[in-house]
Amino acid sequence: MNYFVKGNPDLCIGCRTCMIGCVVAHEGKHIFEIDPDSYTFNPKLHMVKTAKLSVPVQCKHCENPACMAVCPVGAISRKGNAVVIDTDKCMGCKSCMDACPFGAINMVPVAGSSQADGSEKVVANKCDLCSGIPSGPACVRVCPTAALTLVTEEELDSAMEKKRQEAARTAYREMYPQK
Amino acid sequence: MALKQVQTTCPYCGAGCQIMFTVDADANKIVEAVPADGRTNAGTLCLKGHYGWDYLNDPQILTKRLRKPMIRKGGKKSPLEEVSWEEAISYVAAKLTEIKEKFGPDSIMGTGSARGAGNEANYLMQKFMRACIGTNNVDHCARI
C-alpha cells in the first residue's frame, strides 16, 4: 500500500511554509545562493483557502492511480511507497492532470531546458513523497502547527483496527449497558 | 570548512522565535537554519523563520545592500556620491549643529527602529536626540 501525506484543516493556518519547504527539499539548498529565476519554483502541494477551511492539497498516492492509467508514455510508476513521475519521459500532455480528481498535478516549466520553439519544456509535477530525500517529507517537517502527517500503511491499518475494536465495544455496550 | 552553531532570535515578527544557525566561518556564509527550542516557538518556525535569512548574501532581487556612506553633494536631486565615514559623520554633525543653532533643537526629528537594530541602538538614538540635540522629537513605527 502506498503512503501519503495529508493536511488537517483544523490545524492548518494557511501560512504555506510547507510549499517552500517542498521546493527547498527538491531543488536543494543551493537555491539560497543562486538567481531565483534560474530554477523553477514548483511546490508539489497547493494551499487551498475557502471560507470554511485552509489546507494544502497534494497527491494521495492512490492504489489504482488514475494518472498512471492514462499516461500515454508510461512516465508514471510506483516507486517504493509512492507514485512518481519520470519528468524525462513526460511531454506535458496533461492527461494525468485531467484524470486526477484531486487536482494534485500541475504543469511546471523545467528551468534551463528548451523545446524546438525555444520555450521551456513543461512537464507534470506532483508530490513524490520526497522519495530519495533523507528525513522524509519536508512539508511534514517544516509545518509550524504539525498540520501535515505522513500516513504509513502500518498506521492506517492499526487505525482501522482500533476503530473496529471501538465499534465492537459500542455494540457490546448496547447489549450490556452496565458493564 | 569550520562549521559552528549559533542560536539567535528571528528578526521578523514579535513572537521572538529562537533559530539555530549552522555557519561556515571560513566562507563567512550561512549553511542552514533549523528551529531551536525557544520559549515561544518550542522547536517550530514559520516560513520567514525557516527561509528569511538568505538576504544576507545580497542577491539584489528587490534592492541592494548599502555598502558605503553616501552624500548628495549637489543638493536635493543630485546623485549620491560615496564618501568616507569621517567625511559623512562630520558632514551630518555639522549640518545638524547648524540647523540646531539656526532653528533650535525642536526643529530636528529623529526616529528609533522597531526592526533589526536592537534595543541598545534605540537607547543611544533617544539619548542622542535628548542629550546631544536637546529635543524629545524621537519616535518610531510602533505608531504607524
Add this chain to the structure above:
Amino acid sequence: MIVAIDQNLCTGCRECAEVCPAYAIVGEQGQPQTIDVSKCVMCGQCVQKCKSYVSILTHGKDAYEKVKKERKIPDCVQEPLFAAHAVCNIDKVKAAIADPEKFTIVQCAPAVRVAVAEEFGADLGSLTPGKLAAALRAVGFDRIYDTNFPADVTIMEEGTELVKRVTEGGKLPMFTSCCPAWVKFMENNYPEFKDNLSSAKSPQQIGGAIFKTYGAQLENLDGSRIYSVSVMPCTCKEFECERPEMKDSGYRDVDVAITTRDLAWLIKDKQVDWDALEETEFDQPLGVYTGAGTIFGVTGGVMEAAIRTGYELITGQPIPDVEVTAVRGTEGFRTSVLKVGDLDLKVGVVTGLKNVVPVLEAVKNGTLDLHFIEVMTCPEGCVSGGGQPKLLMDLDREEAFAARREATFVHDRELPVRKSHESPAIKKVYEEFLEEPGSHIAHHLLHTEYCIG
C-alpha cells in the same frame, strides 16, 4: 430500396434509429444498421440525420468515387456521401430529356423554392422561385409547371370533400392524404382509419394526372408521349408515384420523383451556373398558383389553405383574415376551433409522425373530437423534408426550418391571389376540363382508394 443504409459506411451509432418515426431501423449498437422495409415509411429523416460520411481515413482514398458510381450520382458532385442515403434517379430524368420522343413536363413542390438555393451557397431559406424555373428550363425540360397549381386543385377537391363530410354527416375526422409517408404509416399501423383519409390524391399525383390528360390536350399531344417528372423536398414521393393505383391518367401519372438535392446535382451536372440565372416565370396555364398553394410546404399550411377556401364554401362570404394564424406554429400537435359561419370547425395539426400515434389513439377512444386533421411526417412540414438540402451541423436545423418557413409565408404574402378558388388557372381548368370539384372526371383522375396493398 428508396431509402437505404450502406452497410460498410454505417458505424452503428443508431442516431437514425432515434429519429425514425416508424421505429424501422434495427441493429446492435456499434454494428451496421438495417431498415425493416415492412415498417419504413421512407420519410428520409434518417438520411438527414446520418453523419457517417465516406472518409479517406476510414474507407480509403478511392472509396468515395466507388460509392458515387454505385449510387449513380453524377460525376461533378464532390459533396460528402453518407451511410443513410436516398435513391438517385437523375439518370432516368437525363435519358428522358435526351429522348426527342418524350415531352418532359416537370412540376416543382412549394418547399423546393425556399431551399434549393442553399445548395449553391445562398443563405438558409432563400426564396428563389424565378431562378428555380430558369434552372429547370436550362436543364432542358420541355414544360416547366409547378406543384402549387395542383395544390390549389387539391384544396378545391379536399375542401369540397370536407364540407360534404361535415354537412352531410360523412366519416369524421377527415385526415389529409398529401403526405405519402403518413399514408404508408396508416396503412401499416392503423388501416381502420382508411375511410377517414381524404380521398383526394396529393398535389404531385393530381398534377401528374392533369398533365398527362389536360396538359396533353394543351400540347395536343398523346398522353403516352408525356414524361412527367416531379421535384420534391421528400424522399417518399418516389414511392408514391410508383404506387399501383397512381395511373388514373391511363399512364403512370408521375414517371419519376427526384429530391431538391437531386435537382441541385442535375443543375450542376448540366453545368448550369446558378448565380448567373435570370429569373423567369413558370409556364402557363398550369404553372400559375396562389398563396394558399405555396404554403403547403409548412406544417399547418394545407389546413390554412383549406380553411381559406372552405370558409367561403360554407358561409359564402370571403374569410375575414386570410392569414389563419391559429393553425400556424411548430409544436408536434395543436388544435383550434374556428368560427365558420355558425359552424365551430374543430381542426388539429400534427407534425412529426411520432406525434400522430397519441392522436389516433385519442380519436379511437373518443377522447378527441375533431373535424379535420392535417398530418405531416417531417418535423416541421415539407420544408424539413427528407429530400431537402442536408445540414452539415444539426445546430443549424432550427434556423434552417425557420428561415424556409418564413420565406414561404413571405412568398404567400407577395402573391396577388392567396385563395385557391380565386385562381384564374383553377377556374379555367374546371371550366375546360374538370367541370366541378367532385365531378365524375375529377373523382376519376384526382381521387383514389388507399390501403389496397
Add this chain to the structure above:
Amino acid sequence: MKKEIGSFVVGDSTKCTGCKACELACFTVHSRKENPVGKTVGTVTVPVTPRLYLTKFEGGCMPIQCKHCEDAPCLNACTKKAITRIDHQVIVDQEKCIGCKDCMQACPFGAIALLPVSKGGKVVAQVSGETRVYASKCDLCQGIEGGPACVRVCPHQALRLVDPEAEREEKNIRAAEALLLTKNWR
C-alpha cells in the same frame, strides 16, 4: 488567472455513439476559412478533412484528438518548424507543412493525420499534379466563433473542453473539503 497552459478537448467512450457529427462539424467550420462551404452538404466541393478521428475499439468508440501537449513531441519533432505554439495551443501551419510525417510518428495519441489541402473549393495540387496534403490536427477552433465545434454539435455531450488549470482549482477545493471528513482518521 492568466492562462498558463493549453486547453484541449477529450472524448468519453461511455457516451459516444460514433455518429461522426463531430468530424463533419470540425471539417465544416475549418474549411470555411479558405473554401466556399455553406451550411448545407451541397455547398461542399472538397474532401472532408476533420481534425479529430472517430476510433472504434473493443470498449466502444470515441474521437481521438490533440492534447496540445506542453512539451509537444510533434512540435519538437518538426524540423521544418511548421508547428508552433500560439496562445498556448499547438498549431500546424498548413502552408509550411511538407508532409514528412515525423509529427505523426512522434505523437503518442495518433492525433495527427495526413489529409488533402483544399482552397477556393478545390483540392490544391502539387507541381506533380498529386494532391497536396498536410498534418491535420486539432487547433481547438482557434479564431472560430463559439469555440470547439465538435463539443457544440455532439448530440450526447461526449466531448468536453478541458481547461486544466481552472478545473484543477475546483478539484483542489473539493479535495480540501474531503480532508474535513477524514481528519479524525485515527
Add this chain to the structure above:
Amino acid sequence: MSMGIPEIEDAGCLLCFGYNGADSHPIVARRIVRGRQKGMKIICADPRVTETARISDIHLQLKGGSNLALVNAMANVIWTEGLADTQFIEEHTKGYDEFLKVIEKYTPEYAEPITHIPAEEIRKAARMYATTKPAMILYGMGVCQFTQAVDVVKGLANLALMTGNFGGPSMGIGPVRGQNNVQGACDMGALPNSYPGYQNVTDPAVREKFEKAWGVPLSDKVGCPITHVPHRVLHEEDESKRIHAYYIFGEDPAQSDPDLAEVREALDKCDFVVMQDIYMNKTGLYADVILPATAWGENEGVYTCADRGFQRFRKLIEPEGDLKPDWQIIAEISTAMGYPMNYKNTEEIWDELIDLCPSFKGATYEKIEKYGCVQWPCRDKSLEDKGTPYLHKNGVFATADHKALFYGTDWHPPLELENDQYPMTLSTVREVGHYSVRTMTGNCRTLRNLEDEPGWVQMNTEDCRRMGFVKGELVKILSKRGYCITRCLPTDRVKPGATYMTYQWWIGACNELTTAKLDPISNTPEYKYCACRVEKIEDQEWAERHVMELYDDIRAQMGIDTGKGAKA
C-alpha cells in the same frame, strides 16, 4: 502583552479582537490552534473570515469601524445579566459607575445596526467571555489602526476588569506587538513622551534623574510623533517648531506611512534628511546622506519580543563593505557634535540603560544568556529573579493606588466613510510571507518566489462577479489621495463592499490610498478604514507590462541592473 505567549494555549476562552495571528504571528497562531485542540473557546471579532475566525466558536463578523459599539455592547450584556465579577471590581478598580452610565444605551439591539451583528450573537459572545475562566483578550492592528484606537483598547480592558480576568496566567489583555523589536524600541524610550522604561518626560523627578545620568539639561516638552512630521515640515508656521532635519534610522516612511504622496513631499521639502539603514529603499531616494549599518545576522544585541521577553540576537557572519553597527554610528555623530559617547560594545550600553530603568534593572546579559529569555519587569539583578511571565499579579495594577481605572466613551464612525465616488472601503492587512517594508524578505529568494509584486486586493466574490473581475486580473484601485495597480483576489472570506490589501508592495502600494487621519491620543493613522474605488483595466497586456516597467524603474533608481526581471 500582559500575559506570556505560551499561556495562550491554556486559556479557557480567547477573545481575539481585530487580530489575525495566522498572518502576523504564525507561532502565536500555533498556540491558538493548540488551545483550540485543548478545548479552548474562541470568540473572534474580525470583519474577515481569518484563520482564527474559521476555527472559532463565535465569529462576530462586524462591519469595519464599529469596534467600540461592539465592545460597549458586550460590556452592557455582562453588566445587565449580572455576569460581572463584582468582588474583583470592588477591590481592584475605580470609576465603574461612571463607566456604566456610558454603556447603558449600548444594548445589543442598539449595536446591531452599527456592527451588522445580530443582537443575539453579541449576547452569546459576551456570556461566553464572561463565564469561561480564565478568559484572555488578544488584539492587534484591527484595534490600533483606527481614530478610536485608544478608546477601544480601554474598552477591551474594561471587559477584562469587569470579569476579573487579571492577576493570573492565561488571562488579561494582550496587544500582540507586530515587529521583532517594536516592544524593545518602546521599552528603550524611542517615544516622544517617555524615557526608557516608560518613565514620563514631563515628570520632573524622572527628568532630573536622567539629567544627572546624562550630564545635560533635558527638554520637558513632549516631542513630535512620527505621523506629525509631514504637517510639521509642510504647514508649521513657527520656525522653531517647523522640522528642518530628519534623522531616519531603520525606518522607511516613504513606504510604511499613510498618504505617501504627502510623505514624499515632506521628505523633499525637509532641508536635511539622513537615512541610516541596511538597504536602499524608497526613503533613500529622498535622503541627503545615507549611512550604511550592519544588518541582523551581522551584529548582536538584545530584542524585546511581544510578551516583554528580552532575548539576545547574535552575529552570524562578518559584514561585507564599509559598515558600522547602528549604535556605533550614532555614538560617533554624537561625539562629533560635542556630546561624547564611546562604548566598547552593546553590553556596556545595556548595563548603563538597565540601571536607569527600575523594571529592567535585573535583566543583565548574564541572566538573559542563562535563561535564554527574561520577561520584564525584572527588578533584582540576582539570578533568582527570573522576570515576570504575566503582569498585574493578584490584581495589583501599576497605578498610584494599584487600582485599575474604568474608562467608557461613545462610539463614533471612522472619519472617511465610503461615498458615491468611492463606494468601497479599504483596510490594510498582513502578508504572512513578507515582513514590514519587504526590503529584507523581498530579497529572500524563496519568499519572493512564493509571493511577489504587485500583491493582491482581496474582494468579495459577488462584487468581483458584478464588476467582471477574475482571479489574478490586474485592477486599478483609487482613493482621494492616490491610486495603485494590483491583482484581484476574489474570496468568500470578505464581505461585499470591503477590500483588503497588504502594505509592503512597491507597485501595489496601498499606502498611496490610506488616510493620515490620526487617533487624538496615540496619533496612529486610520489604516483600517478609508474610502476607495476599484476600476477594471481593459488592456491586461499593457497592465502586465506596465507593472513590470514600474518595478524595474524603481529598482533602477536604486542602482540595480534590472536585467533580472522580477516575476510580477
